[in-house]
Amino acid sequence: MGITFIAFEGYEIIAQAGDEIKKPKKNIPKAILVSLGIVVSVYVLFAFVFIGGLDPLQIGQPAWEFIGGYGELGIIEAAEYYLPFGALIVLAGGFVSTLAALNATTFAASRVSFAMGRNYDLPPMFGRLHQKYRTPFVSTICSAIVMIVLAMSFDLTMIALAATVMFLFLFAQVNVACITIRRMAKEKISVWF
Structure with a gap:
């Protein structure tokens, strides 16, 4: 169950x-709430369709089993x-989802290291922007290298478990x-938007 927590990670990237x-x-609080609402709705609908749509007589056991x-x-x-190519469609959806997660992770990692470089928590080179594209290219390249090394060094389950623990922290x-x-701020901060 702990590894399913990773399915809800990602909305915090909005704040980054x-x-x-x-x-x-x-806009940040609204975006976080809207993204969480969409993800939870999709997951719940997905579960209802797959569990509720299977005929126990056809498969010989309860759908959840x-x-x-x-x-x-x-x-x-x-x-x-459900469909002749149902497995292929689900696999394609998983592949697209994985690419989107990789893109978001690279974005978040590069923005965090960029901010840390700008604040001198990391070497200043991490805080540099590309002159033409105005993107943190050093941070992006370094983040990509770290991700590639980790992906090639550990199996996917170990990476997912480590990511889940890090996200919990x-x-x-x-x-x-x-x-x-x-x-500290008392009344200076409004709790709604």
């Missing part, structure tokens, strides 16, 4: 793009009962920071 967002005080019996491949096996830090800032 704060320097590049118009009216961040208003059928899907659970295949582990990570349960949704792919269930998709075969990140979220804990963010929550502690929010509570601390709220106590």
Whole structure:
């Protein structure tokens, strides 16, 4: 169950793009809530369709048992009962989702290291922008190298577990920071947008 937490990661990247967002005080909270709402809705609908749409008489057991019996491949096996190319469609969706997650992770990692370079928490070269494209190219290249090395050094399950633990620490830090800032700022911060 702990590894499923990774399916809800990603919305925090919106806050990491704060320097590049118009009216961040208003738009960041809205974007986070809207993105979470969309993701949760899609996941719930997906689960209802795949579990509720399988005919127990056709598969010889309850749908949840059928899907659970295949582990990570349960949704792919269930998709075969819906469409002739159902498994291929689910795999293609997973591939596109993985590419989107990779893009978002690279974006977030490069923006965080860029901000740290700009604030001298990392060497200043991380805070440099490309002259033509105005993107943090050193941070992007270094982040990509680290990701490639990690991806080639560990299996996917180990990377997912490590990422989940790191995200839990990140979220804990963010929550502690929010509570601390709220106590320090008192009425200066509005809690809604």
